[in-house]
Amino acid sequence: MSDSLYQRIGGAAAVEAAVDLFYRKVLTDPDVSAFFDSTDMDGQRAKQKSFLTMVFGGPHEYSGKDMRTAHAKLVDDGLNDSHFDKVAGHLQATLEELGVDAGAITEVMTIAGSTRNDVLNR
Amino acid sequence: MASINFAAAQHALVPDETVLECLERNGHEIPFSCRTGVCLSCMMRLRCGTPPRASLDGLRQGQIEQGYFLPCVCRPEETGEDLEIEAPTDAELFGRAVVSELAPLSAAVCRLRLRTSVPLFYHAGQFINLRRGDGLMRAYSLASVPRLDDTLELHIKRLGGGKMSNWIHEELEPGTALDIQGPNGECYYIGGEAARPLLLIGNGTGLAPLYGIARDALAHGHTGQIHLFHGSRTAKGLYYRDELNALAQAHENFHYTACLSGEEAEARAANGAREGRAEAVALAEHDKLAGWGIYLCGYPPMVKTAKKLAFLAGAELANILADPYEMQDLRRLPRD
Incomplete structure (x- = not known):
């Protein structure tokens, strides 16, 4: 298996296909939508794209520190494990809806899971 | 903290300050309107340096290549880079248009039609900045369609406290020349998807x-x-x-x-x-x-x-x- 996860999953086109689906799921979930609500929907979409690129194993510039800084205010507002789990669930549902194979989904979810402590600023 | 060089003077920015705010704080009068990166009234040009990406959103590629950026949403602290900037000359940004018609559309809205000496290349739905003699400037969207209409059509709603709209409703007359900048904006009909609802x-x-x-x-x-x-x-x-x-x-x-x-x-x-x-x-x-x-x-x-x-x-x-x-x-x- 020489191809990277990002290549197998479909690269930038897969991110583009997933981003609106994923963003719509989190915005319609009353438990987490407040954390994604923004005056700047296009800016939010761009952030979700960078996030998906990272968890798809693609080229990204995120560091753990960026993750912490970006979410610090949300943690102050009450962001916790239950929200993280719900958003992860939406990510998984998005991938399943797009027909991504189970092995690749597991890899993506592992990368996403590895951000938990940074996202929750622990 | 980053600084800007403008009109042969160096100005240090304070935290979270935009270039526009910094220039105003130092006594420069820069034309502006929306202060949110939409209207392009305050557009300036770089002599040197790379501005944060946010100050280029909303500009066309050609404008970016010519070094334009939007000082109202430009916070140099985001990149930490010093910028050397200048105000564009009038002739670079503005053309002339003459009022060809003013007609009431309702008790609150009038239609302003403008004729330009050189046809403006634009899409219906884009906007232009309209400037009167004393420099007061506001943005208005284009209701006209280049292939259907030979004048530019704007709809002006009279607003309580609106300096430009009240002047247009009360004092402006056909034959008056105004300065226009534009067209600007990405909100227009995109061809190639004729069946799309x-x-x-x-x-x-x-x-x-x-x-x-x-x-x-x-x-x-x-x-x-x-x-x-x-x-x-x-x-x-x-x-x-x-x-x-x-x-x-x-x-x-x-x-x-x-x-x-x-x-x-x-x-x-x-x-x-x-x-x-x-x-x-x-x-x-x-x-x-x-x-x-x-x-x-x-x-x-x-x-x-x-x-x-x-x-x-x-x-x-x-x-x-x-x-x-x-x-x-x-x-x-x-x-x-």
């Missing part, structure tokens, strides 16, 4: 760009359904009803719905308007928007709400084009 939602004079976009689409032979919802709080804000009804008569794929959100039940009954805000009426009627083209023009709270509703109804964000009216004189006043 279109949903156009506007309030106030947000109708101007939508009227232009709808006629542009029809002139391009658009075959998909085009639904235009125009909202106002008061009956006098609903203008161009005859024109829009005539357009619907002439084109079976064009549909027009007027919406009144105020207390005027009688006015609603009299002219067949629907009850409610335009975005609410539109989204209640059209709740599956995957693959649709969405155009949102008017007051920012409506644009913001409608954008979210349209997205949640299945529209792709890339297919939602918006022209929020950020008005300098009125930011703290209620809108209708």
Whole structure:
């Protein structure tokens, strides 16, 4: 298996296909939508794209520190494990809806899971 | 902390300060209007340095290549890089236009038609900045369509405390020359998807760009359904009803719905308007928007709400084009 996860999953086109689906799921979930609500929907979409690129194993510039800084205010507002789990669930549902194979989904979810402590600023 | 060099002087920025704020703090008078990176009134040019990406959003590629950026949303601390900047000369940005007609469209709205000596290359729905002799400048959207109209058409709503709109309504006369900058903005009809259904939602004079976009689409032979919802709080804000009804008569794929959100039940009954805000009426009627083209023009709270509703109804964000009216004189006043 020489191809990277990002290549197998479909690269930038897969991110583009997933981003609106994923963003719509989190915005319609009353438990987490407040954390994604923004005056700047296009800016939010761009952030979700960078996030998906990272968890798809693609080229990204995120560091753990960026993750912490970006979410610090949300943690102050009450962001916790239950929200993280719900958003992860939406990510998984998005991938399943797009027909991504189970092995690749597991890899993506592992990368996403590895951000938990940074996202929750622990 | 980063600094800027302007007019042979070096100015250090304070935290979170924009280039525009820094220049104002140091006594420079820079023309501005929206202060949110939309209207381009304050556009300046770089001599040296790379500005943060946010100060280039909303500019065309050609403008970026020429070094233009928007000082009102430029915070050099984001990159930490010093910038050397200059004000563009008038001739680079402005052309002349002469008022060819001023006509009332309702008690609150008038139509301003302008003729330029050289034809302006624009799309219906883009906007221009209009500047009078003393430098006062405001942005207005284009209701005209280049291939259909030989003048530029703007709709001016008279606003309490609106310096430019009151002057246009009360004092401006045909034959007067004004400066115009533009066209600007990305909210216009995109060809190549003739069968795509279109949903156009506007309030106030947000109708101007939508009227232009709808006629542009029809002139391009658009075959998909085009639904235009125009909202106002008061009956006098609903203008161009005859024109829009005539357009619907002439084109079976064009549909027009007027919406009144105020207390005027009688006015609603009299002219067949629907009850409610335009975005609410539109989204209640059209709740599956995957693959649709969405155009949102008017007051920012409506644009913001409608954008979210349209997205949640299945529209792709890339297919939602918006022209929020950020008005300098009125930011703290209620809108209708």
